Amino acid sequence: MMISKELLKGSVKSIVLKVLAEHDNMYGYELTQKIEKISEGSIKLTFGALYPILHKLESDGDVITESETVNNRVRVYYKLTKKGNETARVKIRELMEYINIIQKLIGRDYGLAMS
Amino acid sequence: MDWPCHNLSDEEIKFIRNDVENCGISYSHLEEELIDHICCMVEEYLDEGYNFDAAYSRVKKYISFDTLKDIEIQTLILINKKIQAMKTTLKLAGIIGLVTVAVASAFKILHLPGAGILLTLGIITLTFGYVPVLIFALKREKLLKRSRYLAFTGISAAFLFLISLLFTVMHWPLREYTIYGSWILIFIFLILLFVHILRSEDNRIIHLSLLLFFSVMFILDITLYVLSQNNPRISHLTIESNLDESIGLFDNSIQAIYLDLESVDDEKNKTDITDFREHVEQLIMRIENIKTTLFASRSEQEQFNRKFIKDYSKINIMESEAKDLEKEVNRFRDYLIANADSIPHLNKYISRSIRFGYLEFNNSPPIVYNNLTKLIRDIKIAEFEILNRLNHN
Numbered sequence: 001m002m003i004s005k006e007l008l009k010g011s012v013k014s015i016v017l018k019v020l021a022e023h024d025n026m027y028g029y030e031l032t033q034k035i036e037k038i039s040e041g042s043i044k045l046t047f048g049a050l051y052p053i054l055h056k057l058e059s060d061g062d063v064i065t066e067s068e069t070v071n072n073r074v075r076v077y078y079k080l081t082k083k084g085n086e087t088a089r090v091k092i093r094e095l096m097e098y099i100n101i102i103q104k105l106i107g108r109d110y111g112l113a114m115s
Numbered sequence: 116m117d118w119p120c121h122n123l124s125d126e127e128i129k130f131i132r133n134d135v136e137n138c139g140i141s142y143s144h145l146e147e148e149l150i151d152h153i154c155c156m157v158e159e160y161l162d163e164g165y166n167f168d169a170a171y172s173r174v175k176k177y178i179s180f181d182t183l184k185d186i187e188i189q190t191l192i193l194i195n196k197k198i199q200a201m202k203t204t205l206k207l208a209g210i211i212g213l214v215t216v217a218v219a220s221a222f223k224i225l226h227l228p229g230a231g232i233l234l235t236l237g238i239i240t241l242t243f244g245y246v247p248v249l250i251f252a253l254k255r256e257k258l259l260k261r262s263r264y265l266a267f268t269g270i271s272a273a274f275l276f277l278i279s280l281l282f283t284v285m286h287w288p289l290r291e292y293t294i295y296g297s298w299i300l301i302f303i304f305l306i307l308l309f310v311h312i313l314r315s316e317d318n319r320i321i322h323l324s325l326l327l328f329f330s331v332m333f334i335l336d337i338t339l340y341v342l343s344q345n346n347p348r349i350s351h352l353t354i355e356s357n358l359d360e361s362i363g364l365f366d367n368s369i370q371a372i373y374l375d376l377e378s379v380d381d382e383k384n385k386t387d388i389t390d391f392r393e394h395v396e397q398l399i400m401r402i403e404n405i406k407t408t409l410f411a412s413r414s415e416q417e418q419f420n421r422k423f424i425k426d427y428s429k430i431n432i433m434e435s436e437a438k439d440l441e442k443e444v445n446r447f448r449d450y451l452i453a454n455a456d457s458i459p460h461l462n463k464y465i466s467r468s469i470r471f472g473y474l475e476f477n478n479s480p481p482i483v484y485n486n487l488t489k490l491i492r493d494i495k496i497a498e499f500e501i502l503n504r505l506n507h508n
Contacts, residue, residue, distance in 0.1 A: 052186065074144070076147060
């Protein structure tokens with residue numbers, strides 16, 4: 001099942017931070033592939049969604065970048081900083097709590113189910 | 116994870132790079148990343164057995180090159196750096212401009228020097244600092260696209276309105292055209308705003324009250340302008356004709372009394388009266404001369420138009436002449452009081468009405484003109500009173 005943009009919007013940053021926390025030095029395309037694979041094809045990040053967030057993380061000091069020439073083109077690798085690790089921890093916990101609450105809200109039977 | 120094993124050739128990378136570069140992305144390393152990303156996507160299709168052209172056209176279906184620039188805009192909005200700088204500039208230009216205009220207005224009211232320069236600086240800051248940054252900011256946040264014509268006329272109207280203010284303050288030529296131009300634009304803007312409100316569903320009440328506010332301001336602006344154009348002309352001419360009439364009446368009586376007095380056979384008295392008459396005539400002639408120089412080399416129509424009424428510079432040149440006149444009027448007053456033979460009410464009248472401060476020249480020419488005519492009338496009244504007393508004796 002593909003996850004809709006609307007649902008994904010608020011959690012892209014946390015997902016990117018989580019993936020970066022577990023893998024050192026990743027570039028944009030690699031990140032999208034990784035997320036797609038882990039989510040078993042449910043989350044396909046467009047680069048319109050990915051790069052603004054990566055650059056925001058960079059300008060906030062959560063990640064640092066390193067450029068490398070690979071196959072005759074420049075590839076930019078992202079790596080979490082110390083501050084970024086802390087941000088990742090906070091963001092992931094926040095998302096987990098959110099998921100729990102949503103679980104409670106959606107999982108509960110309010111008697112709305114029609115027989 | 117299986118990474119692409121087909122690598123693009125230099126030409127193929129160059130081809131993709133060319134397409135991306137055409138989008139004009141300049142922020143940081145975003146362009147390089149997008150090129151790499153697209154190359155990776157193409158390489159993935161190459162692995163699946165497509166040739167370059169087929170692979171690239173498949174990628175192009177997935178990503179639209181028209182939206183690449185949007186990624187940069189989204190990035191900038193998210194990072195907020197340029198937007199932040201823009202907002203700071205907007206605030207600064209707005210505050211500096213408004214404060215300068217306010218201070219300049221205070222200067223103008225208090226007649227302090229430098230008001231004109233300050234006002235000009237303030238308006239220039241608003242016109243060339245605030246308005247362009249505002250356009251840029253609106254464009255960035257894509258507010259211009261939604262109602263293009265409305266935004267265009269609104270901004271141009273504001274721009275031209277500020278320009279017309281500048282022209283008016285500086286008394287530059289063609290300022291009437293800038294004023295009329297701004298009126299036309301404001302009028303079009305109000306109509307477009309009305310149409311816009313009718314079309315859009317939300318916030319109708321707020322929009323309508325805004326429209327009402329703008330319309331009232333607009334009508335007020337035109338009314339004030341028209342009133343300021345007409346008023347000085349009417350009042351000036353009315354006062355002038357009334358004064359001339361009363362001076363004429365006094366003059367008739369005065370001439371009659373002179374005839375009476377001169378017919379009396381008293382040599383000493385005669386010389387005194389001739390002396391007095393000459394004294395008065397000289398002073399009045401002098402005042403009349405100054406009145407003429409006030410309007411020298413101006414056609415009748417020019418004398419009463421708005422430009423000239425506001426033209427103080429002409430008067431300032433006459434300051435030394437005005438100071439001389441002040442002295443002369445004072446001297447004449449003393450002379451009159453000496454001749455009034457200490458009759459209390461006459462003395463009081465003379466010392467109260469025959470006075471002229473050179474600072475009265477700190478007015479627009481028609482007002483100075485009127486004041487000088489009033490002075491002549493007061494001198495005539497005093498002359499009449501004194502002669503009348505002499506005649507009864």
